[in-house]
Amino acid sequence: MNRAILVSLSLSAREKAEAEDSLDELAGLARAVGAEVVHRVRQSRFRPSPRTFIGQGKVRELALMAVELRADAVVFDHNLTPVQQRSLEDSLPLKVIDRTQLILDIFARRAASREGKLQVELARLMYQLPRLTGKGKALSQPGAGIRTRGPGEKKLEEDRRRIQDRITRIKRQIHSLGLRRSGQRMSRKRSPMPVVSLVGYTSAGKSTLFNALSREHAFTSPMLFATLDPVLRRVAFSDGLYFLLSDTVGFIRKLPVELITSFRATLEEIRESDCICHVIDLAAARSGEQAEAVEKVLAEIGAGNIPLVRVFNKIDLLPGRDELLTLQERKTVAGRVYVSARTGEGVADLKKLLRGILFQDRRLFHLRLPLERSALLPELAERGVLLKAAENTGHLELTLMARPDAVRDLLPDYAEGEPPC
Missing domain, CATH: 1.10.287 (Helix Hairpins)
Structure with missing residues (x-):
């Protein structure tokens, strides 16, 4: 596919109002596979044609347009039935591609x-x-015989x-492979290290935020679906506490059901998280609708009840960002934070918010144990985050962040602990 014509069919007033934005997104998908968009075609109907999806007149118009514009493909912003695709291929001197096929092609490349x-x-x-x-x-x-x-x-x-x-x-x-991944998740669940998943519409800036939080360099690119495979990094706070950060595949409107089914094992990484950071592109024209599409998929995969932080990204691209930042403290408390992953602005506020969510049920334990009880040290380290361990005058002095019930059966005298600062 080198030169493509895009086609959109609106079946309602709402779809008609959203057609241009949806075509913009489709154009981005087409460019992701190296195609040049040479024209856009829109049509409104009460229902799609069972045979050709769009009307016969529009099909004839497309055929003439293809010759005039030297197009070699037509891309529909919809999913075509096999009958519709076959009929269109019979009627047009073009390769016929629907939205699902295009997204699958991009995923195959990534x-x-x-x-x-x-x-x-x-x-x-x-x-x-x-x-x-x-x-x-x-x-x-078939031949004349019934069984031939x-x-x-x-x-x-x-x-x-x-x-x-x-x-x-x-x-x-x-x-x-899913069983192996499940075993890895179980190991993480037994460990005290909480997991945060970054989710968001494709190109919202997840991987850039991932790098800003972890100070690592995951692959970042303006390409759609640049991240397909989950990437895990450890993120530390200044006091020694830490969590695992997971970057995941980008979402998109009309995500093909085949992909949701196939990537279910990967999406389970999100479902097993302790917290989800939903990265939202404030600079996008339809950021609200994109956010709805992401959270709809989260609900579909069973992640709707996990603590959610909405991270509004790309404030550096907004003309009124100063007014946004004056609301930062109140908005952070409400489970949302404004950041620029590119410049790092607001990232410290996000980390502060995550610390409060991830460790709200943990307590700080200052333990002084006789040396003969040092055999407990490995098990304590498995049950919490060991912030300090030192030997002093025949004792072990430990500082441990853990849930009270994780410590209670080992050390009943230290069952309460104190809230972390």
Whole structure:
């Protein structure tokens, strides 16, 4: 695909009002695979055509436009049925691509890990399976006998069986990798280290914020879906407390169901978090709708009840940012914070807010134990964050951050502790 025409169909007044923004997003997706957008086509109808999605007149208009603009592809801002896609390909001198196919192509280019590549392949095969009949132009007609099949039909059945077998094998491999990931999550749950997941609409600045918090250098790029595989880093506070920070795949409107299904194991990383930071691009024209799309998916994957911090990013790009910052303290208490991940402004406020959320049920224990009880040290370190350990006059002096119940059965005399500062 080199030169693409974009097509949008509005079925309601609301869709018509949002069509331009949705086409802007589709144009970004097309550019992500190296295509040049040469024209945009919009149509309003009460319902899509079962055969060609858009009206026959608009199909003829597209055919003439394709020749005039030297376009080689038409991209629909919708998901087409196999029948619609096949009919459009019969009527147009163009490659016909729908939104799901385009997103799957981008994911295939971005996947880096073995699990990520398998998840994308699974999604693509699930998308292709019901569309095998799209090759019908090459199929021979069945013979006269009731049980007779032509070579085209046999080839179709073989292709379908081969894809189904491959889907089964990939699901087994993903399940195996998921069990390993689940074991890693269980290990983290047994450890005292809380986990924070960064989520957000694609290109909201998650990876830039990830770098600002962790002072590491994860891959950052204006490309859509630059991060597909979860990345974990340890983030420390000045007093020695710390948490694990996870950067995850970006969300998007109309995220294909095949991808949600295939990436469920990866999305479970979010579901198992102690806190979610939802990064919102304040500079985006439809930031509110993008935020709704993200939180809708969070609810769908069972992460709706996890403590959520809304991180409004890119304040450096806003003309009225000073007025925003005067509200910073009150907004932070309300579970939202304004930052510029690029300049670092507001990141310290975010860390302060996260510290209060992650360690609100922890207590600070100052322990003085006889040396003969030093065998408890490894277990205490597993049950909390060991901030200090020193030997002094025949005793171990420890400073431990932990939940009271984690300490109670080992050291009943120290069951209460004190709130962290």
